[in-house]
Amino acid sequence: MLLLSLFVSPQKQIRTNAREYNSWTRQKVCGSNLIIDLNEELTPPSGCDLCIVGTGAAGLALASELIKTGLDVIFLESGAFRKEAEVQALYESVVDGPCFNFQGRSRFFGGSTNCWIGQLLALEDQDFLHQDWIQHSGWPLQKTELLPYLKTALRFYNSDQLNFDSDLLKLFGLEENPFDPALLRRYFSKWAPRPHLQAEYLPKFETSKNVNLLLHANLTRIDLNSTLDQVQKIEFVNNEGKKFSLEMKKLVLCMGGIENARILLANTRQIPQGIGNQHDLLGRFFQDHTQLMAGFLKPEDEKKLQEHCFERTHNGLLYTPKFSLNFEKQRQEKLLNLSATIWPGNPDTILPRRVLSNIRRLRFTTSQLISGPAFDLVQLALKNQALQIEKCLHPSQQRISVSIMAQQEPSPESRILLAKKRDRLGIPQSKIQWRPTVNSWRSMVRFAEILQSQLEKSALGKLELLPHIRQNSKHWQIFMFDSCHPIGSTRMAKSPQEGVLDTDCRVFGISNLFVLGSSSFPTGGHSNPTLTLSALAFRFFDQIIKPELEAQEKMP
Template sequence: MFIDGRKVPQGTVVETDLAIIGAGAAGIAIAREMIGAGLKVALIESGGFDFDPETQDLYEGEIAGADYPLTSSRLRYFGGSTNHWGGWCRPFEPLDFEARDWVPYSGWPITRAELDPFYIRACEVCQIRSTAFDDPSAWAEKGKPLALAGGEVETRFFLYSPPTRFGKKYRPDMERAKNITCYLNSNVMEIVPTENGAEVDRLEVGTLSGVRFTVKPRACVLAAGGIENARLLLLSNSVEKQGLGNRHGVVGRFFMEHPHIPSPATFLVTERNLLADWYRTYTKMVTGAGDVVIRGCLMFSEDYLRRERRMGSVITFSPVRPVMAEPEMLPAGASEEEREAAARRSAEDEMFRGILQLARSTNSAASPSGEIGWRLGVGCASEQEPNPASRVMLSQEKDALGLPRTKLDWRLKKSDADNLRANLEAVARAFGGWGEGRVQILFSERDEWTEAEGWGNHHLGTTRMAADPKLGVTDAECRVHGMSNLFIAGSSLYPTGATVNPTLTLVALALRLSDHLKRRFALAAATE
């Protein structure tokens, strides 16, 4: 059932078993798991079913660090940012969950093995008809991986969600569910705890039209996104003056993104057919459940990352184009037939033709003039080192509800740039050793990295998980340290960001949290 919060009578008190703040991927995934579970659920969403500029403006804020599109990188209506999600899916690697002594503040309080069963379920929720992310049989008919040398660089795969628009896909489930009420156009203005701050007492909810009402839950999940989760905890300061979960000053810190570099290098290969199709475009593989869209990429072996003490990067390729040493020249006495054939070739190659851009590896001289081949467009995303100085704070500016806006201080470190540069050098070595390709690195060494070339709209780390309350906001069960009934869902939980898109993992974590909540309520019922 859906209720427009603007039509709720002023001062209404809604009592419920579970309140979920935010109807994006995590919030909707949890709500679906609660259908028929014998619990009353209130799903509270700031927006309606469609984009609304006034509601979206609540995301506006202040930028203190690297320039960032604070408002446009998220969507504030039912379905959340899945309404503009690209659908890229891949699990994190086992190494991503480990405490790495070369990555400060790394280490999750859970392992990849603990999350594996939930990754399988998350693929179902995200409408991916396979879990064969690195199964060679999934791409055997499409070609073989590049035979790169050295064992440092490997082929990995992304599988694509359609992409699932959670708001549209799962709206009928919410409408039919008798135990779930979704309050639209309703903004949680504060999570109010009991006097000792040990548990959530109530949620104060407001609409842009001026209606105010209260939700009193037995348990609460905050699932408002990687930036808004931290902001709402900081705003909830009527009892805990530094904000909920923030007794050690961790809330909002460790904001991470995936810096995207649109042209970090140029790649030249001798023959187009040496490139498997899935390196340069989307490819469908056929499974018993139907077609699955995949894309091959280059990532780095665990041995390399451990040995060289590096963080991950992912290299993706776009369509190849021929590189000509020089335009085709016809002799003065060429026949009409020869001229017509040359004109056809010229028309075919017009958008590609140009002077050869010499390709070189990081440790070799330029190739001799006249080398020809196929040039690859390439993109790159990279992991960031967790940095407590990169953070979400509250601005002095106020939004339409009278609440402090977000202030984001996103910081990139020289070590992030050095890591990416070293990974590109590893790719260059792999291509050079292969003998059929060359790499010219365009990502320069730098003394500092203050401005990002690009980003993934991935908001990570601001309410990180940790066993130690001094290092994180939640425990391994996603429960806020020091509070008995406040939980967090979403990519703000990530202690480290890995190098792949966050949605599949945040859905897996949401499903894991759902199971925990159902067990918790069942145990409470058994002891009552």
């Protein structure tokens, strides 16, 4: 069996039968590392130095450092190695407001990196600054403090160390800007070549001597000491609701941008308003990147368009050109930060289905619909129909679409709350009140106009904006979609009067409780969040864990 376990992956073993898996588990115990499925084995350890909840992007970035140490670490993971309907159902939420794609998340080893697409971008310098035209903007950190950790994060995702603008523009010979630089900036996003972290990190857990993994282990309760300033122990349950408890020196929540806030809000036994919520800020300032399909592009100079606007590869890595507003222009017109991507060959992305689902969620009555967005909807349906006909008549013609992703202005009214309804394990579901402000719409429409004129002036192509954008529709909320980038619900701040976490990602007032993930971002910019949240995990290791290990000589 020992020999067999060297060749057969645990996924395969877990799928075979319980007895086989248990005997493999015992062998792992003898080798000093454990991977225990709590649905099969009911005797997990009862203490550790460091407990980390969640094995998504944040948890695995931290694991990549912890496996090099002598620290006794336990990871709790709600799922196992593949999607299971009853575990996934624990993510169900009540959505109050426009589209929020909460079903996008994955609840098993690897977290949402099992379903993400691996586009890497860093938040920009200006996202870290307070901008007087954007309420509650800025970070309590400078971007320079994150720079070394962003480099580590790029290595973690097997990407290169080139910067996103000048280095890549030079690499691809695109230094000459076809646009007016006072209006548009250009840079590239990078794509992680192997985005699904499970395949890369499961073998590392198997061979690690100090990092243990408990599967089907759902964190349900956090117990503080009598002075309410330290976590003493936690309670977690398996799929059947069987309870286990664990004591640890430090607890790190890496449960994702919604669940981090939910578990703290749900722990009301000792602090009625929830842990870390003494100033009623927990769950507030919830943001996501607002997404908008702007329109379709008819190329003028195809070769030039391809050169400047379509994706590139180098050394087996993929890069996508991005366009943003010049920062000075953004300041002058008091706009939010945003970016555009030109997608060749993109299928129909007008998404009438998503617009209809927004109408349902926003609870329009028939008379409100008729007097309100009905005209916009008819125009959208007609446009969609025209595109379908065009596709039938010219099946080989490539369609080029332009999409925009924007920052959401942080607002206390946009928030995660607890719903009355509970999940199967008795934890109240999250209630998602996502409230982008009209500034997102205003910024995206203005940006679309600038993009349209610049594409035309540079003879790259003619951008046909969709009717609701061209006419700056009053019913903007039905056209606004999230990007599965939940941000801000446990915001980092200088003081507990302004946020939930300090700059070490520690919950204010609780010395050994930390939260990692995009829930800590006070402002989300427009950049996909995972590279930056991973950088924060590496910074946490370097600034909180490593100094203690060096003092105890537990670093190799």
